[in-house]
Amino acid sequence: MTSNLFTFTPDPTLDLVLEREIDVPVELVWEAWTTPDSIKEWFCPKPWSVSSCEIDLRPGGKFNTVMRSPEGQEFPNSGCYLEVVPNQRLVFTDTLLPGFRPAPKPFFTAALLLEPTATGTRYTAIAIHGNEETRKQHEEMGFHEGWGTVVDQLVAHIKASIH
Amino acid sequence: MTSNLFTFTPDPTLDLVLEREIDVPVELVWEAWTTPDSIKEWFCPKPWSVSSCEIDLRPGGKFNTVMRSPEGQEFPNSGCYLEVVPNQRLVFTDTLLPGFRPAPKPFFTAALLLEPTATGTRYTAIAIHGNEETRKQHEEMGFHEGWGTVVDQLVAHIKASIH
Numbered sequence: 001m002t003s004n005l006f007t008f009t010p011d012p013t014l015d016l017v018l019e020r021e022i023d024v025p026v027e028l029v030w031e032a033w034t035t036p037d038s039i040k041e042w043f044c045p046k047p048w049s050v051s052s053c054e055i056d057l058r059p060g061g062k063f064n065t066v067m068r069s070p071e072g073q074e075f076p077n078s079g080c081y082l083e084v085v086p087n088q089r090l091v092f093t094d095t096l097l098p099g100f101r102p103a104p105k106p107f108f109t110a111a112l113l114l115e116p117t118a119t120g121t122r123y124t125a126i127a128i129h130g131n132e133e134t135r136k137q138h139e140e141m142g143f144h145e146g147w148g149t150v151v152d153q154l155v156a157h158i159k160a161s162i163h
Numbered sequence: 164m165t166s167n168l169f170t171f172t173p174d175p176t177l178d179l180v181l182e183r184e185i186d187v188p189v190e191l192v193w194e195a196w197t198t199p200d201s202i203k204e205w206f207c208p209k210p211w212s213v214s215s216c217e218i219d220l221r222p223g224g225k226f227n228t229v230m231r232s233p234e235g236q237e238f239p240n241s242g243c244y245l246e247v248v249p250n251q252r253l254v255f256t257d258t259l260l261p262g263f264r265p266a267p268k269p270f271f272t273a274a275l276l277l278e279p280t281a282t283g284t285r286y287t288a289i290a291i292h293g294n295e296e297t298r299k300q301h302e303e304m305g306f307h308e309g310w311g312t313v314v315d316q317l318v319a320h321i322k323a324s325i326h
């Protein structure tokens with residue numbers, strides 16, 4: 001469909017990067033990231049949860065989730081996918097709604113990059129922002145801790161589903 | 164690379180649509196839209212001109228142009244491609260900069276849809292906005308007249324380059 005993929009080169013002043021080596025195969029990481037029922041199990045640091053997830057896995061397709069606080073308050077997130085390369089990269093943004101429509105409250109683009117390793121997967125998540133202020137805000141919201149916890153939950157979910 | 168393409172369904176309150184039947188083949192329309200030297204010839208209603216054009220034809224790749232007024236004032240436009248399906252559809256936005264980075268002044272997404280006909284091409288351009296206000300602003304800037312003129316210039320450019 002398209003020519004070669006461009007390489008993401010994070011800008012330390014604008015972007016946040018989480019890189020981890022995990023001992024589960026890329027195919028299962030991909031499946032966990034692209035299946036609504038699976039997303040509900042691990043996508044949000046507990047005791048928060050995901051009460052709803054809609055996925056239309058193609059560029060311009062919907063990626064909506066609703067996060068629920070322990071007190072039951074709900075926070076919807078709407079966005080769309082930008083790149084869908086199975087077992088390799090998944091890019092989505094809240095800057096565009098489904099159908100590539102400009103969103104009312106753009107915040108960031110996320111790139112998930114997966115590479116197979118001898119023992120599992122090199123897992124890289126990049127949060128791409130438009131300015132330093134947004135990057136800082138995301139950092140202060142607990143990007144590193146939150147996304148780190150989510151990787152632990154993802155790995156635990158995959159291992160539980162294998163056994 | 165991806166699953167099937169979604170169908171654009173313009174929302175009349177938010178989107179602007181220009182549809183034309185033109186008597187040049189889709190392949191030449193595609194080429195004119197994706198070649199910087201060609202873009203400079205027809206992309207801007209004369210006597211305005213395009214003084215610079217950069218194209219990296221892939222999702223997330225750069226699509227930058229600089230428009231120049233008859234008085235010589237320059238207006239840069241930065242954006243990136245979202246979908247690149249040769250001879251069929253080209254989607255780009257100023258909502259994201261190259262590398263899918265959120266842009267400082269998001270305005271709209273453009274979808275160019277091409278279909279071969281018995282005599283040439285069904286040419287559909289959709290300007291997709293985030294709210295009614297932006298749609299109205301774009302309309303008052305002269306979307307229909309401007310994009311219409313540009314199609315005439317595009318067809319004239321293609322015909323001149325054939326003969």
